[in-house]
Amino acid sequence: MTTTDPDEPMTTPEAVSKAQVAKAGPRALARQRRRRSAARFWHRYGTHRAGLFGLAALGLFALIALTAPLTVGSGVQSVTDAPGRPMESPSAEFPLGTDQFGRSLLGLVVWGSRVSLLVGLLAAVLSVAIGALIGITAGHFRGWYATVMMRITDWFLVMPTLVLAIALATVMSRSLGTIILAIGVTTWPTTARLVRAQTLAVESRPYIERAKALGGGHWHVMSRHVLPNVMPLVLAQTTLIISSAILAEATLAFLGLGDPTVVSWGGLLQDAREAGAVSAGKWWYLVPPGIAIAVVALAFTLCGRAVESVLNPRLGVAR
């Protein structure tokens, strides 16, 4: 079977005839083309029900996280002003019960969404940024640089991610930055490989030759031609990686490697376990943060798959 170019449905430079280029200037034309393909992208995305569901869930969680200072307020974290008794069961006052300090768990889950989403987002951005940078440069420069970079990538790829992340988190002090770094640094190789392959595909097209012939430098080629073409792939990859970054954050926090003074979903689970909520049957301490993690991770995965399938319909993701 043949190679399926992942972004073919979106940007088809060959379709743009030379005549058009001559008439309307390359910049304007590129912008126009991109706008058109974005519209086409959304139209296609709209046909993926699971993707829409994921997007809706994400919107909801984003709304919850952004409005948290208004709805629950930062006071919800205070231990000295905790309104309830320790580990109260759900009631009208505390719909999800209280934690070990007597703080409202509903409030904490809402407040914790800020940290969990932020960590997930930043870690994924870091990971994809590293991956994209290495992928594009390795694809563009070839030669010994590419060889070295790809060997490093291969090598990171065989490292057991979780073990490496745990090791990194142990090496550094306990903070959100550490967690973000540990996740970002261990998850980039996948992206790097994908982006490199895409870069190679893009750079083999004739118009890159032309750009080079017209005196476009490395920076010009990479930023003007390669980057826009790998962007859709990078976006899809980010969406997918956020999902695993959120899981990884929860995992590291659960293993006690998170910042104990910051409220996050993983941290809540760790608190619940340390407080003995499992055997004491205090399920309301354990279930909501876990469900929140699962729903958000699922939502990002669904979005990512939908994006992927739009880019490459042959994958046949269920609608």
Place this chain on the structure above:
Amino acid sequence: MDTHDQFGGRGTALRLLAAAGAAALTLTVGLVTPLNPAPQQAEAKDGKKVLTVAVAQSVDSLSPFLAQRLVSTSLHRLTYEYLTNYSAKDNSAIAGLATKWEPSADKLTWTYTIRDNSKWSDGEQATAEDAAWTFNKMMTDEGAATANGSFVANFKKVTAPSPTELVIELKKPQATMAALDVPIVPKHVWEKVGDFSKFNNDKDFPVVGNGPFILTGYKADSYVRLEPNKSFWRGTPKFDELVFKYYKDGDAAVAALQKGEVSFVSGLTPAQSAALRGEENVTVNDAPGRRFYALATNPGAQAKDGKKFGDGHESLLDQRVRKALFMAVDRKTVIDKVFQGHAAEGEGYIPPRFSTYYWKPTGSQKIAYDPDRAARLLDEAGYRKNGDGKRVGKNGRPITYRVLCHATDPQDKAVGQYLEEWWGELGIGVTLDCRDNVSDPWLAGEYDLAFDGWSVNPDPDFVLSIHTCAALPATPKDIGATDNFICDKKYDDLYEQQLAEYDPAKRAELIKRMESRLYDTGYMNVMAYPNAVEAYRTDHIASITTMPEAAGNIYGQDGYWSWWSATPAAGESSDDSSQTGVIIGIVAGVVVLAGLGVFLARRHHATVEDRE
């Protein structure tokens, strides 16, 4: 057999997968089976009374010369006799391997009378020669001094003039000679050991010992099995078997207790003990503990050679600041919220459970919770608030203290969050520095305050010695025995006096004066004495001795009273749960295998059909 299909090798993938799966299974089973030589006894389990104790801590070593962790030293208490033991009634020293001990007039020679009715489990008699050999080994072989070297540091010479007489000569008088917590090992077994720093005593079972139990089996992080010593001089334990079973997860251990998989669980959280209280057949033992839980301040780390090191905040050198900080710690809230009542409010250094040495501040000496006074005290000391409401140090920068906390200790993290808010009200910032292993910044003096806690022994000498100047490191490069670099002349003088004082009442008086001095310096602020919160099944254990008897703990006693005294509940058959378990296990296994079978059969069926 079914290779002749028209698409050549395509079926290979599937078959290879199936083969790989089968290989994986065979491999795993094969690997596991020979490595589990099943050191279990061959006798039938029926009717055997087994006492199963849930533990979490891994054994560091089964060699008495190397073991430092509580679980391992507890095992040694059960399997080896020490010279003396501690009374379950009042923690006083009572007979162990020695029946009598007395000092010479010049206080420098102690003579122990060794009992003649203690036999090693291989039949040999335990004598003074074994004890002398054990101590001499620790004095001459660095590898053998790893765990208990401090006990022999002041020994000049140890001899055994006769099988029942042990003589220890000291360099300086030492009041703690009835508290030598050193397991005495059989010379005829241990003299064959080559390198003491590597020998872990975990290959040959049963391990030769003379305690109430004999170690008969051990598998790392799975179980430790002991059987009663039938010839133990104080009387044979009543259970037929004592098993320490591993549960790395506290909740799993509690669930196991609820199901009757284990008979005893320790280290319960407030929520767990509350849940177990309502349980049928379970008794929760919530007793005063051996530990104190304190907030230590960095007094400016220094070495014996006078060199200062570390980077403790200069404001903490002011006694008023230390006092003000502790004044703003609401100990009642710590007890009520963090420990949820399972602790007593901290006052003096030694927990009230050791009534002989217990001291508490009264009247004006007591630093009571009073945030307003704390604020005034800080103002007086010259640490005033700036425009942002933050107190500034002498260097003009807002004060933020680094508080060192143990990442594995939920209490540290919880109290830390309260400190953040309490001291935040005072205008002082807090950074919680939680680590798995705090020893590095701790020993380097690179912290401002730290959560600290020690288990106190019946003889408090050790916990007192760690605050003397003598415990400081020789140079900043060395490591001292010091806890947090306290060096106070008055305290040291009292320490020297009590160590040379052989009259118990007078010694106790001196120790109380030391506690009073320590309290006033404000370097060690005891917040709480956490309770020992444990639970056991009354349908497994009919009775068990706590230490102290009136209200005390069961796990981690200074003696072997709990497991030695435990009596099985009548008519209890500890096999019930495991029998049903096995049946369910069989059913589950069969279901899984059947599922696999069906899956594979369908494949096979398909190929047959295809050939037709």
Place this chain on the structure above:
Amino acid sequence: MTAEATPSLVGKTDGPAGAGPSARGARARGTSGYPRYVAGKLGGAAVSLLAVLVTSFFLFRLIPGDPVKFMTGGRQVSAEQLAAYRREFGLDLPLWEQFTDYCGKALTGDLGTSYQFRAPVIDKITEALPNTLLLTGTSFVLYTALGIFLGTRAAWRSGGLGDRLNTGLALTLYSIPSFWLGLLLIIVFSVGIGPIPGLFPTGGMESGGEEGFAYVLDVAHHLVLPVVTLVAVEYGQTLLVTRSALLDEMGGDYLTTARAKGLRDDLVRRRHAVPNALLPTMTLIFINLGRTVAGVILVETVFSWPGLGGLFYQALSVPDLPLVQGLFFVFAAAVIVMNTLADLIYPLLDPRVGR
């Protein structure tokens, strides 16, 4: 097909995307044949293993904490004794000397002595390794079988209700944190809730005291919940890859031909599409096995399983450098070995790779 087309769908960071040997396997066909290809792969694996050895040495030297200080924690220890410890574990030597020492010994199978257990690292590892292999091996067989089976079904009725339910469930389980699922399973099936009795042990690998067949049953009984947890969170990936590989395959002309020949649908699927689709899946399967060994840390923690994961976590907190290094090496080696196996087997299986 290229490696880039399918595995990216695997999504999760752990996905073997790009690392798939298919592309590299395809390259092999043009050159001087299989033996040379094998030699290349083995050489690459050896280089990777060496790199892991080096990394594990230097990475963990960065962990703050002087192991000697931890070992003596709270005990009165003289300065001379401290120096003796350092000598004993070779910590007094310059770093490069420690390193050459470490490498030299590692080549002879000696990974050093654990600080906290004072036993050879290799002994601690061989003690725990079989337990981990039992857990991962069993889970691996089950989730692979389940993933392939359900993935095949989903692909064949792509877009139907069954497919949607199947894929949806797999994705949902895939999004659940494994430790959380484990804790819930303990509450429900081990402690028991309402009418559900506590059916399974809460943790550990054996009750102790059993022997013979009863011992095997006992271990199997303890194995159920951890295996269910691992299978639930892991099978999704296999399912998704099988499904998409099969969908790719079904576009092939030869299937239409086969159906046109009058072969039944069911038969077409089993005889032609599935075996071909399994090729890319094989890659994932091998890589997964390597990764599961490392990923089992969480499940081992939750279920008190006495395996490598628990040991690793314990070793990190000291830090017990020799043990941490040894375990890290084992985890990484598992992945490398499995990757290499996949690389080696792939060209043998792919009928299109002529030899």
